[in-house]
Amino acid sequence: MKVGVLGAGSIGSVVAEALRDGLVPGAELAGVVDPALSPAGLPMCALPELLSTSDLVVEAAGQRALTDAGPQVLSAGCDLLVVSVGALAADGLLEKLLAAGPGAVHLSTGAIGGLDLLRSAALLGQFERVVIETTKKASSLVQPWMSEAEAEELRQATAPVELRRGPAREITAAFPKSANVAASVALAVRDWDVVEAAVIADPAAPLTSHVITAAGPAGEYRFEIRNRPSPQTPTSSQVVPYAVLSALEALATPRAVFR
Incomplete structure (x- = not known):
């Protein structure tokens, strides 16, 4: 499964580096899109290029990015793993994403369980x-x-x-x-x-x-x-990118997993 990452901040960079280093069985990094950041060692690209090479895109760039880019990702046929779930509080956004397919929408559990x-x-x-x-x-x-x-x-x-x-x-x-x-x-x-x-x-x-x-x-x-708060971004929890990686592993190599 080729995975693109939208956002290279404290969440996206951890996810991208793990994919780049082969730490997610069955998944590999297709590229990273972030107009504001360009971390060394990550293959940066524009969104159209990312959509042409990805099976799934991880949204880790914030609520505005999900609103703006989410429909494009899904209409291009890529699945979308949403980290900024709070954006779905906006009336009609989830329905808009679900209708934008053929890509499928997945939601990250982020910082909580249950x-x-x-x-x-x-x-x-x-x-x-x-x-x-x-x-x-x-x-x-x-x-x-x-x-x-x-x-x-x-x-x-x-x-x-x-x-x-x-x-x-x-x-x-x-x-x-x-x-x-x-x-x-x-x-x-x-x-x-x-x-x-x-x-x-x-x-x-x-x-x-x-x-x-x-x-x-x-x-x-x-x-x-x-x-524990993220050392880089205290507004987020340190576990969040690892929740994303867990979801990617479950999607890339289905086996006996809890869903």
């Missing part, structure tokens, strides 16, 4: 309550929409503070680099309206925490995930 169980439980009946609370180091949660005073207060915080709580779509839009997980949970339970999300800033948090609680006809669930 999505398979939530997806299975949702088939039994609609969830009554789903909450995801994300806690990150305060300084990594400064957003462009904050005033300078709000941003500085967050940087200087000495105790945990809940920044925002609300519907998954709202929180994903407000924290696009930190709340992709809320979108992932909503897609897993097949109901954007039932998922409540919260983002909490903690100046002392050594790890990024995601606590998911859910109740429905199948039972009650509680998952807590505590990830």
Whole structure:
């Protein structure tokens, strides 16, 4: 399976290097597209060239890149592995991608687990309550929409503070680099309206925490995930590119794997 990578930042570069070095059985690197970055040792190219040589493209360039390039990837006949799942909070984008084929859409689990169980439980009946609370180091949660005073207060915080709580779509839009997980949970339970999300800033948090609680006809669930932040990009978790590599391995060499 020839894999193209869209984005050469802290996620895309790890994925591309692993593919280049032959660390993903059954898969090889076709090329990398990133207008802003050109890491040494990676075969950089333009998107049309990438689409002509790839079976699958990994989107690791952010929500805008998924919106702009995703339909092109799929209409060219390439499969698409989405990392910026939060972009799918936009009304109609998932439907647009699914209709753009013949390429297929795959979603990366990213920084969280439990999505398979939530997806299975949702088939039994609609969830009554789903909450995801994300806690990150305060300084990594400064957003462009904050005033300078709000941003500085967050940087200087000495105790945990809940920044925002609300519907998954709202929180994903407000924290696009930190709340992709809320979108992932909503897609897993097949109901954007039932998922409540919260983002909490903690100046002392050594790890990024995601606590998911859910109740429905199948039972009650509680998952807590505590990830180390990416050293290069603290808004993301260090495990994210390895979730992508795990997905690529499962797609390239199907065997006895959990899906």
